Amino acid sequence: MENQILQFRGELDEAKLYYQPSDEFDKTVKTRYEKMPADIFATAEKGAKWVAHEIANLIKAKAENNDSCVLGLATGATPLGVYAELVRMHKEEGLSFKNVITFNLDEYYPMNNKSAQSYNYYMDDVLFNHIDIPREQINVPDGEVSKEGIFNYCSEYEAKIDSFGGLDMQILGIGRTGHIGFNEPGSQLDSKTRLIMLDALTRRDAAKDFNGLNKVPKAAITMGVGTIFKAKRVILMAWGEGKAPIVKKALEEGQSDSVPASYLQRHNDVQFVLDVPAANELTRVKQPWLVGSVEWDRYWIRKAVVWLCNKLEKPVLKLTNRDYNDNGLSELLAWYGSAYEVNIKVFNDLQHTITGWPGGKPNADDSNRPERAEPGQKKVLVFSPHPDDDVISMGGTLKRLVDQSHEVHVAYQTSGNIAVADDEAIRYLSFVKSFAQTHDTNEAICQV
Structure with a gap:
């Protein structure tokens, strides 16, 4: 597996x-x-x-x-x-x-x-x-x-x-x-x-x-x-x-x-x-099949078919022989004989990456999934380029990992200090101080 x-x-x-x-x-x-x-x-x-x-x-x-x-x-x-x-x-x-x-x-x-x-x-x-x-x-x-x-x-x-x-x-x-x-x-x-x-x-x-x-x-x-x-x-x-x-x-x-x-x-x-x-x-880097021959391994087949779907705004299983021929992918078609064969291969490949268990499902045969089943609980480190990018981009995945008892950590790659203007930060701190004084909360907060 x-x-x-x-x-x-x-x-x-x-x-x-x-x-x-x-x-x-x-x-x-x-x-x-x-x-x-x-x-x-x-x-x-x-x-x-x-x-x-x-x-x-x-x-x-x-x-x-x-x-x-x-x-x-x-x-x-x-x-x-x-x-x-x-x-x-x-x-x-x-x-x-x-x-x-x-x-x-x-x-x-x-x-x-x-x-x-x-x-x-x-x-x-x-x-x-x-x-x-x-x-x-x-x-x-x-x-x-x-x-x-x-x-x-x-x-x-x-x-x-x-x-x-x-x-x-x-x-x-x-x-x-x-x-x-x-x-x-x-x-x-x-x-x-x-x-x-x-x-x-x-x-x-x-x-x-x-x-x-x-x-x-x-x-x-x-x-x-x-x-x-x-x-x-x-x-x-x-x-x-x-x-x-x-x-x-x-x-x-x-x-x-x-x-x-x-x-x-x-x-x-x-x-x-x-x-x-x-x-x-x-x-020549992103769509090399448009400017020359490509060795059609798993990576390039997937990349080419997903590109074609996006370009034509069609799902994988609706792509036709003509779609491939008209968009520089006749070589790929020749390898597999028909659009149907290519479509099924890529559809299955993509489908096997979908799982409700992003950390891998324990005691399950997940040999076709992107993450191994064992060990059941894992230590997960998520790199976020900016505070809040983690939640905006993959909040659901983070919650699912936590719900499934994985140990999850987030590493922020910037302090975030340039995302908020100084005057905005000062205004917010003034509000916190005023709120603390009005509601007689912890003295340390009042010294902000």
Whole structure:
């Protein structure tokens, strides 16, 4: 019984992925839905190291010709691995940055440049303080420039980039709104360095770094899309499943100011560098049968049929031969001979995952169920990304596990302190204090 379950889990965990082309022809086939070149790495660490070595090779090539290397740099979590590898290469391999001139993409506004949340501080902390780049060759937007002088400051920043002949290479991340730099949706292709208001989603994503949404600046100074476009080469990085939906929009859908990163489709030397989770919504990763052959094991059969059901809004047992043939699944049909055979296999497979005993039913033959029957009572650990997600997403399952005498624990992966604004928390505490005083409850409560 356990062997069957473990075998099924192994099939899911070790499912073969088909995102890596075997040759140039295969690459053309697999990436035909993608409008820009993209390389997918098994991990973010491997992708970051590749980008760092591309930067290092450019620096060395420029140094050999006694030329300056003008780099456009990004901030945030995405390029941290790149900067760590560049620092390592400087310290262990003698990579010199003396011929490098840097221009950072953006900075919050207003922002104290010495604040731990500023990008000036960030760049010193993760890169500049650890390499031999001359300080006068570092350029990061000034978050302290006066409001009256900000227009001229942005124009001068743009002109300074142009005075060096533009950027040799620009590295980018991508925000969940599709922004590059802080060019939020609505930014135009010819936009230049300027002050811009931040999207609400961008500010929410930054709230964890500022210990609260109300502390996140509402504006930023950013290079424009047009400024980025003047770079001779652009590398955009994205790590993690949170970026997968916007990566798909930028890579596989048309150009739109609602996704500023999609403008990069017009650049003549751009490359996306992704880890597998960030690429998870791309066709070659999520529906590989649409761009090539698949070894039809249990995992891919289930995945393909569920996808087809969702696409056609039909139940499994109602799928027909034509449904399979018209949606790129004729190969699967050929394996099993008819839609009926595939449908029954997947229907039974899915049905056997349904149980009223999520922890396994004691003294029962549950060989086809996802959880083993023995031992009868188990210790269950539920990971919740945010307080209340556990109850909202699986409250019924939690109750059933408790009712069936399992030992259940919930691990919250965030404190939740940024979910509630300070003033709301203070208002609630004031109410508790007032209530306690009115009803003469415990003195300790009154001291809140």
